Amino acid sequence: MIRRKIILITGANGEVGHGLIQKLGERDDRLPIVVLDIKQLDSALRPFVSRVVVGDILDTKLLETLSTEYEIDTIFHLAALLSTSSEFNPENAHRVNVQGTVNLLKMAIDQGEARGRPVKFLYASSIAAYGMPNLAVKQQAGAVTEEQYLEPITMYGCNKLYCEHLGRYYARHYRQLSAQRAVGVDFRCVRFPGLISAVTVPTGGTSDYAPEMLHAAAQGKPYAAFVREDTTIPFMVMPDAIKALLMLADAPRERLSRLVYNVTSFSRSAGELADMVRAAFPGAQITFQPSDARQSIVDSWPSAVDDSAARRDWGWMPDFDAERAFNDYLIPTIVERYRSPA
């Protein structure tokens, strides 16, 4: 029986999934896309995919069935519980974020072995993997490299960092066990900053204050940000996040000097972001009412990351700095979105 070669996307209904499916859908050279999510796929994305599987990455029977049905060429593993949500039920977050990733890595290993070529496994990690010890260190550290300050304070951050290590482990372990048979997995990871999309609003993250203030202003609603005005972390708009994932997926393996790469576009304080939103929507009512728990999470994330390895190895370069992000992408798209609600 010839199995159809596919791309598998987990967490397809999430923010990154939305952008990725649309972008991949526009490419002529792509393989058919099969998506897996615990929720039904947004109907707008349906035309771009071959099959929607509503199910759980913790369901190993389901993964085995998919593995039997298809030759999986590439996995984009995006499914996760985000940082704020994870703090409400850390053990559940651990199950989804870690055990779910282990299940998919094992699926990739088995697939790779069956076809004699490693599966490409794109993993979406996060600046939550970092843990700055205090604000003074955060301020003087500047742009941090992939190896610095890796002491996350959230369950989500611990999960992301550990899954980066798991990717490294699985990429080597099976190859070492049996040099003749095992092929391992071609693990590639992007550590994302806070993401801002003009078409979707995130749920359960801690960088959400940025997209939330923008979407609220576009709808004429008041917004109270849950962080201080001086809170600064790196951000990126969704088209650049998708660009990073696809560039890393397409990069020749021999050009990659590491498995985990930082990517970034711009760092701005919450107050500066609010000013940019007010400039676009002069009636915007944005206030600041910090929540202790969520503030401590963003205070533990760096104010900037060093993405020179990605720039050097696979030519990474964002298309949008802060000004372009607002003027050319966020504001025009968001105005259009609320003019004709999705």
Ligand code: AKB
């Ligand atoms: C979150 O806030 O949890 C995410 C992230 C930074 O990974 N947006």
